[in-house]
Amino acid sequence: MRREQDMHKPQAAATVIGHRQAPVAASRAPHSESIRTAGAATVAVGPSRGVLKRSTASAAPRGVNPKQAAVPKTVGVGASRRKPWDLKGKVNDMEDKIRNFQTKARSVNEEMEALKGSLSHSQSRVSQMEKEVEQQRSQISKYEIELQALSHVRQELEKVSSDKSFLQKELSNLEEKYKVMETLRDSQETELQALKMKLSVQESTMTRLQSTLRDREEEVHSLKEMVAEQKEELHTGEMERRRLHNTIQELKASQRSPGNIRVFCRVRPLVSGGLSKHIQLPASDDKSIVLAKTEESHTGKVADTQKNYNFSFDRVFGPQASQQEIFEEISLLVQSALDGYNVCVFAYGQTGSGKTYTMEGEEYDDTRGVIPRAVQQVFKAGQKLAAQGWEFTFTASFVEIYNETLRDLLYTGKASKRPEHEIRKMASNEVTVTNLTYEKVYTEDQVQGLIAVAKRNRSTAQTSQNDRSSRSHSVFQLHIEGVNAGRDVTCKSTLCLVDLAGSERMMKSQSQGDRFKEMTAINSSLSNLGIVITSLANKESHIPYRNSKLTYLLQGCLGGNSKTLMFVNISPESDSFGETLNSLRFASKVNDCVIGTASSNKK
Numbered sequence: 001m002r003r004e005q006d007m008h009k010p011q012a013a014a015t016v017i018g019h020r021q022a023p024v025a026a027s028r029a030p031h032s033e034s035i036r037t038a039g040a041a042t043v044a045v046g047p048s049r050g051v052l053k054r055s056t057a058s059a060a061p062r063g064v065n066p067k068q069a070a071v072p073k074t075v076g077v078g079a080s081r082r083k084p085w086d087l088k089g090k091v092n093d094m095e096d097k098i099r100n101f102q103t104k105a106r107s108v109n110e111e112m113e114a115l116k117g118s119l120s121h122s123q124s125r126v127s128q129m130e131k132e133v134e135q136q137r138s139q140i141s142k143y144e145i146e147l148q149a150l151s152h153v154r155q156e157l158e159k160v161s162s163d164k165s166f167l168q169k170e171l172s173n174l175e176e177k178y179k180v181m182e183t184l185r186d187s188q189e190t191e192l193q194a195l196k197m198k199l200s201v202q203e204s205t206m207t208r209l210q211s212t213l214r215d216r217e218e219e220v221h222s223l224k225e226m227v228a229e230q231k232e233e234l235h236t237g238e239m240e241r242r243r244l245h246n247t248i249q250e251l252k253a254s255q256r257s258p259g260n261i262r263v264f265c266r267v268r269p270l271v272s273g274g275l276s277k278h279i280q281l282p283a284s285d286d287k288s289i290v291l292a293k294t295e296e297s298h299t300g301k302v303a304d305t306q307k308n309y310n311f312s313f314d315r316v317f318g319p320q321a322s323q324q325e326i327f328e329e330i331s332l333l334v335q336s337a338l339d340g341y342n343v344c345v346f347a348y349g350q351t352g353s354g355k356t357y358t359m360e361g362e363e364y365d366d367t368r369g370v371i372p373r374a375v376q377q378v379f380k381a382g383q384k385l386a387a388q389g390w391e392f393t394f395t396a397s398f399v400e401i402y403n404e405t406l407r408d409l410l411y412t413g414k415a416s417k418r419p420e421h422e423i424r425k426m427a428s429n430e431v432t433v434t435n436l437t438y439e440k441v442y443t444e445d446q447v448q449g450l451i452a453v454a455k456r457n458r459s460t461a462q463t464s465q466n467d468r469s470s471r472s473h474s475v476f477q478l479h480i481e482g483v484n485a486g487r488d489v490t491c492k493s494t495l496c497l498v499d500l501a502g503s504e505r506m507m508k509s510q511s512q513g514d515r516f517k518e519m520t521a522i523n524s525s526l527s528n529l530g531i532v533i534t535s536l537a538n539k540e541s542h543i544p545y546r547n548s549k550l551t552y553l554l555q556g557c558l559g560g561n562s563k564t565l566m567f568v569n570i571s572p573e574s575d576s577f578g579e580t581l582n583s584l585r586f587a588s589k590v591n592d593c594v595i596g597t598a599s600s601n602k603k
């Protein structure tokens with residue numbers, strides 16, 4: 001556009017040239033480039049302005065524009081050289097000038113024509129360029145659209161790239177994991193190989209072991225057969241042992257007397273120590289005892305006479321005999337109880353002769369009596385027989401008979417609620433006591449606990465009545481039931497251990513009141529015991545068991561089907577001589593009784 005303006009300006013200048021004011025226009029066109037060129041020509045020929053100014057101002061007519069008035073002056077470049085009057089010269093100059101101007105106008109025109117050409121060219125160029133610009137614009141808008149599309153693509157690309165980097169990370173993680181897994185797999189493969197090796201070794205070992213097992217099984221089978229044979233032999237042996245055991249006892253008993261009731265005599269040590277004067281125990285004989293009594297001469301003229309009472313029993317134990325020695329002699333009987341025989345051991349003797357010491361003993365091992373030792377043996381033997389297929393059930397009871405009344409020594413309830421008891425005989429001929437505690441026992445300790453309960457119960461009664469324990473019988477019973485399921489054999493027996501009341505005879509001076517009643521009861525039950533034993537020995541048709549609670553209770557343990565042992569305990573003091581003699585006489589009578597051969601309660 002600017003170029004277009006530039007092209008028009010010289011044209012206007014050329015138009016002015018045709019007028020009189022053309023020089024003015026020429027002098028006023030310092031802004032135009034083409035005029036500037038012409039101006040230069042003017043300056044080259046014109047005089048200096050300083051010179052002209054003064055004369056112009058003074059020569060300009062009034063009312064005329066000083067600028068218009070100055071034109072002729074300016075036109076006359078050669079005025080300084082021509083004389084004012086040289087008009088012709090001036091005209092010539094003017095004509096020269098005109099020619100110059102014309103030449104210039106022509107060149108300007110030419111230039112203008114050239115410019116026009118150039119202009120049209122430029123215009124076409126411009127339009128072409130505009131077209132191009134349009135094209136460019138449309139291209140640009142296309143590009144912009146493409147750019148937008150590309151920016152979407154770029155965003156997507158960025159997203160894809162971030163996804164890619166994420167996936168690459170994941171990939172690298174997975175690669176790591178894969179490597180770890182590979183390592184693991186390798187190690188597991190190695191392990192697998194090792195296990196396979198082991199397996200193959202073990203398989204071969206197993207094959208070897210299987211063949212060994214088959215051999216062993218055959219061995220076991222033959223051993224089982226052998227065991228069965230040996231068990232059979234053992235059983236036969238056991239039966240034989242029982243038979244022999246019984247025979248030995250019978251032989252032992254028959255050594256002195258042919259009766260079944262065996263009697264052991266035990267002499268208590270003197271309380272003061274030393275030796276008893278009236279009791280003699282022959283050193284060479286452990287079955288005899290001599291009771292010597294010196295009878296003084298009434299007249300004094302003859303010497304004192306000594307009367308000897310000789311007794312012999314199955315065994316006589318002196319004051320030094322230990323509890324262990326005593327038990328060794330009766331342990332065979334206890335074994336018989338497990339073999340199915342009823343066994344009854346009772347201690348007879350005057351008060352203080354050592355019955356309780358013999359039967360119960362004291363707490364310490366050495367001083368323990370028959371009852372705790374028998375219980376220990378029963379449980380031990382029961383365990384041994386279990387190996388031969390025997391299974392035993394033990395039931396314990398402990399009863400006191402005082403004044404012909406029964407009292408449960410295992411009762412642990414309130415004293416006020418203590419029940420009364422009756423002895424009953426069952427259809428099976430078994431004797432049982434109503435309301436009595438029959439405690440199933442499984443261990444020796446449990447039985448010892450029951451014995452302790454019985455002791456407490458006796459001492460409680462003792463405090464209310466002095467020496468009550470001396471005046472009552474205590475009966476411990478262990479009911480034994482054995483089953484050998486394999487052989488379809490059962491056995492049933494009772495081990496009966498009795499501490500009898502003091503056997504002293506009643507003095508006439510004491511025969512009054514409660515004491516009389518007690519003594520009558522004791523004497524009655526003890527003499528009834530003697531009567532029952534004698535009746536059994538005489539094989540009488542009626543045995544008066546029911547005459548006393550004691551014989552009624554012991555019915556099953558006395559008689560042909562039981563093994564009975566009596567301890568006769570004697571006091572060594574000289575003032576007990578009479579009672580000792582009575583006890584030994586009673587025991588001797590019992591010892592002479594032939595009741596018959598016991599048979600085992602085996603089915």
Ligand SMILES: Nc1ncnc2c1ncn2[C@@H]1O[C@H](COP(=O)(O)OP(=O)(O)OP(=O)(O)O)[C@@H](O)[C@H]1O
Binds near residue numbers: 351470
């Ligand atoms: N063999 C003995 N060795 C040592 N001490 C004994 C022996 N026998 C009995 N004794 C003691 O003699 C005392 C009386 O014995 P024990 O109580 O056994 O007599 P008991 O006949 O049962 O009397 P009771 O009829 O009054 O019950 C007790 O102190 C006891 O320890």
